[in-house]
Amino acid sequence: MKYIIDSNNIIINDSSDFDIEHILECGQCFRFYKKDNRDYIIIAYSKILRVTQDDQQVTFHNTTEEEFQSIWMKYFDLGRDYSIIKTTLSKFDEHLQTAVSEKGGIRILQQDTWESLISFIISQNNHISNIRRVIERLSNKYGTYIGEIEDEKYYSFPTIEQLSIATEEELRALKVGFRAPYIINACEKVANGEVDLETVCCGNLLEAKKQLITIKGVGNKVADCVLLFGAMRYEVFPTDVWVKRIMEYYYFKEDTKIKVIDDFAKENYGELAGFAQQYLFYYARDLQIGK
């Protein structure tokens, strides 16, 4: 995607496949702050970025070309042509076509694998607003101070080493609830190499998933989220309550096992299953479909 440099800002003029609200509010990431309509502060890779958008353009504030190329191009997946993905998915059926049309500004962020692992452990049986608050508390306590905007201080997501010092009592004090031992177990298994993030990220997919679900508190769905949102494994189809509901509502017309939905998605959407999932999830949740 082409960009232009305007003093301290980087600007994109073609935003047909980029909507900062869709990208952030679609449930894939948790470390952002809405300052105004289509005006967000994002924390990722130990950096703070402000993004604003209007009808003409997207502006990435106060960043350099070097930082933009090395971090944000990748983070926002700007090297990928989403118009092809959307066209392909729209051809499958009218429901997917509607979801893609309504939520066409979604892009799947290339987030950090470790941060995704902990974040989606926290996400289980939880509301997105609460997930975000818990992750913010974790970052404030165990992460590194990375700067401030308008008197608000921001902290990076804790590294494995930083989070490994946390005790169960401390974590419970941050209101992670029953997930406290899960986080500790994730720290242990990643630190001692039983779970190799390099494998999760770039190795054999089945081996990656096998390793992930050895962690207490990581089952099929959390593993799939880590693989999709933290490891660019676009062939996985995380099926949560919302995806289950919309798939039952549109396709199966009855209570359906997750395995059946998963197989259906893989067979139909193939390499694009992860993208399909995200359009469907955001669309369904926004409209409360099937609830």
Next chain:
DNA sequence: AGCCAGGCACCGC
């Protein structure tokens, strides 16, 4: 007040 949330571990069968 009771139900639910981007589920999972644990238990009984």
Next chain:
DNA sequence: GCGGTGCATGGC
């Protein structure tokens, strides 16, 4: 292997 239940917390 499969289905039921409890789980911390907060919002509605």
